[in-house]
Amino acid sequence: MTEPLVQLEQVTVEFDGRPVVDRVSLKAGRGDIITIIGPNGAGKTTLIKAILGIQKVHQGKVSLATGLVIGYVPQQLLLEATLPLSVRRFMLLSGQPLDECEAALKRTGVHHLLDASVHHLSGGEKQRLLLARALARKPDLLVLDEPAQGVDINGQAALYQLIRELRDDLDCGVIMISHDLHLVMAATDKVICLNQHVCCSGYPADISQDPAFIDTFGHQVADSLAVYHHHHNHSHNLHGDVVSRTGAEGACNHDHH
Structure with missing residues (x-):
């Protein structure tokens, strides 16, 4: 069995004695795209920082593959x-x-x-x-904290598609945080729903029906994800403009079922 790029075992991070990440375990290997979702304050960025080694872990263990090279993309560029x-x-x-x-x-x-x-x-x-x-x-592993922050909806779809292509080209692993639930469900292999602890995890097609997911995001979000299938008959350029398969700019036609 191939060695995981990163493995977290029962990791807990505390601030002022209060756990903000509570006994979280996850494993990512080459070819994986794992997306961490959850409400504000769920500990998502703190968990990412623990993986990067810039946040102290109070309990548990973070194991990285020998010689692992991580490419990190923060939420936004502050200059x-x-x-x-x-x-x-x-x-x-x-x-x-x-x-x-x-x-x-x-x-x-x-x-x-x-x-x-x-x-x-x-x-x-x-x-x-x-x-x-x-x-x-x-990088062997891309770690992305809200990679589509500040990008419009069409540009987000193009960016997530690029991330999948890079995963294939580099044969790397990807761990990312996202709030873009509809888009990310089509762009990821596994979803981890975090609210300090792991509420639920699994394949995108299954996760929206998990009671813990519904408790976290509500029935309306869960029901919309359950029936949402996004079929593109076009592509988007860098600026999010619609480009048809023939290369002509036009309207954005999505089929939703």
Whole structure:
């Protein structure tokens, strides 16, 4: 059996003696896309920080594969507004060679912005830049905290599709946090519903019917996910504009059942 990239065993993290992550176990290997969902304050980002090694674990164990390289994408890019910074310079600050940086920017669709100011990028462009910086490290595991933060709905769908493609190209594992329940159900292999502890976990098709999921998100959300199937007859470009299979821009036609 292949060694997991990361394994958490009964991990507990406490703030002021109160558990914000309570006895959480999970395992991710190459090819996995695991999405952590849950209400605000559920401990999702804290759990991610425990995986990254920047948050102390009070109980339990975090095990990483030998030589594991992690590419991390934070919720958003926070920079001093008065600091001039081009995309090229931002990528080079990662410590990776320019050719690796440029290859990563091409893969995420923002290489044409190489000399642009980071401050002038759209929300979708910034998230793709952060993803490119993570890719430049040639990661075994991508850890994404709300990767579609600040991106419109069409751009979100394109971004989640890109994440799946990168998983395939790199043969890496992916652990991500998301609030975009409808989109993420189509983009992930496994869902973990977190509310300090693991309320429920499983395949996207099954998770919406779990009583713990319904308790957390309500019947309305659960019922909408249960009947929601999203079929695209088109694609979206970097800016979220609809592009048909022939490449012409047009209306966004979704079929929902």
